[in-house]
Amino acid sequence: DSGVTQTPKHLITATGQRVTLRCSPRSGDLSVYWYQQSLDQGLQFLIQYYNGEERAKGNILERFSAQQFPDLHSELNLSSLELGDSALYFCASSVSVGNYGYTFGSGTRLTVV
């Protein structure tokens, strides 16, 4: 157990739908990162939050959004889902002073049918 908790582990939904992925960071970590892992694109950085504020944005689609709550858990919202959004979505957390590597959760596997 890495200490980063992601729910749900698996999600199957239809095209056009909206889903929410949840992440609880490791105790004491203030930063949360979201990554998408797909066969064709590999691991792609989506977005980073630090202590409730958006800190960096990567290749995140406009249909996707995220937030970090006061208790530091984070949610990634994916809407108007397309078949191509099927992927593994990872959350990671770190203390976020410099970058000394962060801790990943076990991921949410999203299948859009």
Added chain:
Amino acid sequence: AQSVTQLGSHVSVSEGALVLLRCNYSSSVPPYLFWYVQYPNQGLQLLLKYTTGATLVKGINGFEAEFKKSETSFHLTKPSAHMSDAAEYFCAVSDLAGGSEKLVFGKGTKLTVNP
């Protein structure tokens, strides 16, 4: 912008043989470099990291990597492969532009260990 190239998407070795997974990076600033391992149906686990200081970095499970600035490389090695090393390995470089701590990952190398 930083980038990472992992040479060889698949590497196969015999149990007990040397493991060598290659990683070259591109960075306009001194890089922080990482190796992660991903076992099937699991998240990524940090194997080792280079930030500053000694260029030979030792990690978990007997792995080590050497930062070679002149070659822009950070190859991962293990003297003797074990069956439990079979997994996918990712090299990553830190992109510190704009205060972000995002990682840029290579495409990964799947390691197979044959008995």
